[in-house]
Amino acid sequence: MPYSVGTVRDLPVRALKLCGLTWSGDLLWFSEGVLNQIIAVDPATGAVQHRIPCAGIRSDLTTLGGRLIQVAGEERALRVIDPGTGEMIIELPNPRPGEDLSGLEATQHGIWLGFANRRVIELRTIGGMRLVDTVPVRVAPAGVTVSDNYLVYSDYHGATICVVDLETKREVAAYSVAGGPTGLTWDGSRIWYCDHTTLQLRAIAVPGVSG
Template sequence: MTLRADQVRDIPLRARRLCGLAWSGQFLWFSEADQNRIMAVDPFSGTVARRLDCPDVRTDLATRDGALLQVVGVERAVRTIDPDTGEVLGELPNPRPGHKLCGLEVSRHGRWLGYEDLRLIDLRDDDGLLLDSVPVSGAVAGVTVTDKHLVYADYPAGALTVVDLARRREIASYRVAGNPTGLTWDGGRVWYCDYTGCRLRAVTLPELTG
């Protein structure tokens, strides 16, 4: 059964193709494929605090050790970017060449990479070694994680689905406004890019806050 998520925040943006979303502890960083930019937004005021050029933006965005990680290009490589200067610090190839890498998140467990076409979310270490794979029922458009749960966005279904990592199964699915792409977790709420509504939206999910 698909439930309805409680929306608690809504930030309209002057952006058209919202791809990725990440939380830095201060800003919400989102990527936009129409202008090929990554931007930082204050979650309280909605003010854009920083803009970085990033050619070939695709799908999701994450943070690691203060740097930004953005999926880029036709082959969907993962580019590391300095958030202060926009300098490219490195780039790693898509570990599943030819497949649609759409979700990206980094946690203490490693790097989570979600594939739309495979309906699969991989966990890999920094060298790309596969540590685990979690099969899912939906088309992955974005990924975020907490200590116990994984959440992925399903764009065509307009839903966020929660996966219990210990049991390795989906435990709840929530209908949300618009069509979600990039996801992030700020410690209390899940934020997502509403692609069709050109907004960042925050929702509370009971499984993550209970």
């Protein structure tokens, strides 16, 4: 039975379809799948700081080395974008062509990719996308983030955020949240999620999952 947890911050945003979410160190970036834009907002005020057009937005979003990476296009490729200019630098193919790449998080150890149809989250090398590790999950992951020794994924249909211990690869907690969580990110103290249902960016504080 998931624990119920309330939000500690709610930011309504102008959007029609919230997809991905990432933290750049001072701003929250979210991707919008109808307007096809990636938008940066101030986490304290919700004020829009940047807008970047990005055709074919599909699911999650992450940052790596100051660049944005967005899942985009029919094949759900990894589109690397310069946040300053909005220009696409390169587009990397989906490492599992034709499969539903739904979650994304880049870390110092590699890039985590969640596949909804396979119910797995994979760790791959940033260069070459070589498979390093696989973590089975209970349900289709709608978004993925990482905090220290924990892998966190969102269950959209179950309105739940799930926490996996990376050492044991076992789910250690599940938190029932408001709305429908999709994209996830970690700001060093809180987990933020896109609430697809009410079109807000929402933060929760999860005991034991700290930066």
